Amino acid sequence: RRQAGDVAGRAKVLGERARDLRGKLAGRHERRQQLGQRQRVQVGRRDGRGHRPDGIQPAMASIFTRIIQGEIPCHRLYEDEHVIAFLDIMPLSRGHALVVPKEERAKLHELSPAAAAACGAALQRVAKAIVAATGAEDYNVLQNNGAAAHQAVMHVHFHVIPKHADGTGLGIGWNAGKLGTDEGKALAESVRAAMA
Numbered sequence: 402r403r404q405a406g407d408v409a410g411r412a413k414v415l416g417e418r419a420r421d422l423r424g425k426l427a428g429r430h431e432r433r434q435q436l437g438q439r440q441r442v443q444v445g446r447r448d449g450r451g452h453r454p455d456g457i458q459p460a461m462a463s464i465f466t467r468i469i470q471g472e473i474p475c476h477r478l479y480e481d482e483h484v485i486a487f488l489d490i491m492p493l494s495r496g497h498a499l500v501v502p503k504e505e506r507a508k509l510h511e512l513s514p515a516a517a518a519a520c521g522a523a524l525q526r527v528a529k530a531i532v533a534a535t536g537a538e539d540y541n542v543l544q545n546n547g548a549a550a551h552q553a554v555m556h557v558h559f560h561v562i563p564k565h566a567d568g569t570g571l572g573i574g575w576n577a578g579k580l581g582t583d584e585g586k587a588l589a590e591s592v593r594a595a596m597a
């Protein structure tokens with residue numbers, strides 16, 4: 402009878418432990434769900450789509466954000482409050498550099514006026530130094546916007562690409578058309594109106 406009593410007691414203890422465990426697991430599941438919801442909200446905010454009345458989409462954090470934040474190394478040429486410039490890791494020619502605003506935007510027209518102005522000033526300084534350091538007097542400034550326009554890193558950047566005497570540098574396909582007078586007049590009017 403004592404043995405039967407022991408077994409009953411142990412069964413009771415085990416039952417209580419199982420209840421405790423179920424309670425703990427339920428709590429963990431609930432916390433995970435809450436965390437998942439928080440993360441989904443953050444992803445939504447980071448993506449930014451549909452949240453801004455001006456339609457500007459903040460760029461997703463790219464490799465350039467990690468360079469700006471010092472998480473991955475670069476051959477830094479210049480840095481100020483708004484801009485960083487460093488050597489391109491796959492250069493088209495010796496001295497190929499990138500001038501990058503710290504503001505996280507994918508395309509040029511999405512930059513704030515302050516960031517755009519800072520890029521302009523930094524570009525001139527970096528170009529001057531690259532000409533002096535590499536001896537290449539000729540160079541191209543290239544700025545791609547969007548995948549169809551050859552943008553690979555979706556964070557605004559300007560390439561400064563020296564054109565050396567050996568022919569290295571940017572190759573350009575320039576399939577020019579002809580602008581008609583009426584078309585030019587109408588187009589210029591619509592762009593001026595968009596600026597107003």
Ligand code: AMP
Pocket residue numbers: 464475488489490491492499544545551552553554555
């Ligand atoms: P784009 O096609 O205009 O987006 O050019 C992106 C440029 O970024 C390419 O020329 C790449 O070689 C350059 N690039 C990508 N990752 C790095 C990096 N970690 N450091 C320096 N340049 C990079």
